[in-house]
Amino acid sequence: MALVPTPVVNEGQLFAEVEMGGDSSSSTVRATVVQASTIFYDTPATLDKAERLLAEAASYGAQLVVFPEAFIGGYPRGLTFGVSIGNRTDKGKEEFRKYHASAIDVPGPEVDRLAAMAGKYKVYLVMGVIERDGYTLYCTVLFFDSQGHYLGKHRKIMPTALERIIWGFGDGSTVPVYDTPVGKIGAAICWENRMPLLRTAMYAKGQRCAC
Known part of the structure; x- marks a missing residue:
């Protein structure tokens, strides 16, 4: 099976061509990797944006669409949330x-919509x-099939550096790792791609490309 790019535009998508097996008779999977920004502090608007981008990818024949880390909820680059050792500011608490x-x-209504x-x-x-679980937040990847079923999730095992504060x-x-008609799908988030034992565990389950 070959994984090939789709010519989606919009906010500047990234595409990669990866061979999934060397057999020339293998099937081809068309995939889109989306690079787009969150609408910060506005999850409903971000979900609307996700649907627009998903519709665009599908219009080009994408069978697999991958969105960025923390697209729903946002990656808080540059924020400190007012934290220093032994102290937090009121502004940071509100952020x-x-x-x-x-x-x-x-699960929840946003998962149902996705x-x-x-x-x-x-x-x-x-x-x-x-992902919100009580008072704890997790950087999570969700997986869905083409029939509209939620398959499951991966929570980032080791938040990187100051990510551990939040x-x-x-x-x-x-x-x-999910065995699907488009191949075996799993995810390693950001720095997890440099964690040899995690990647080894996923390779042992048959995954060949990490999202």
């Missing part, structure tokens, strides 16, 4: 309150989100 409110519950999108546009969807740690219970 974190808004960030926490922008995260999503898994599943419906995947089914509507008949694509396998891999979506980066900020995100909880995942564990080995959420390192899935």
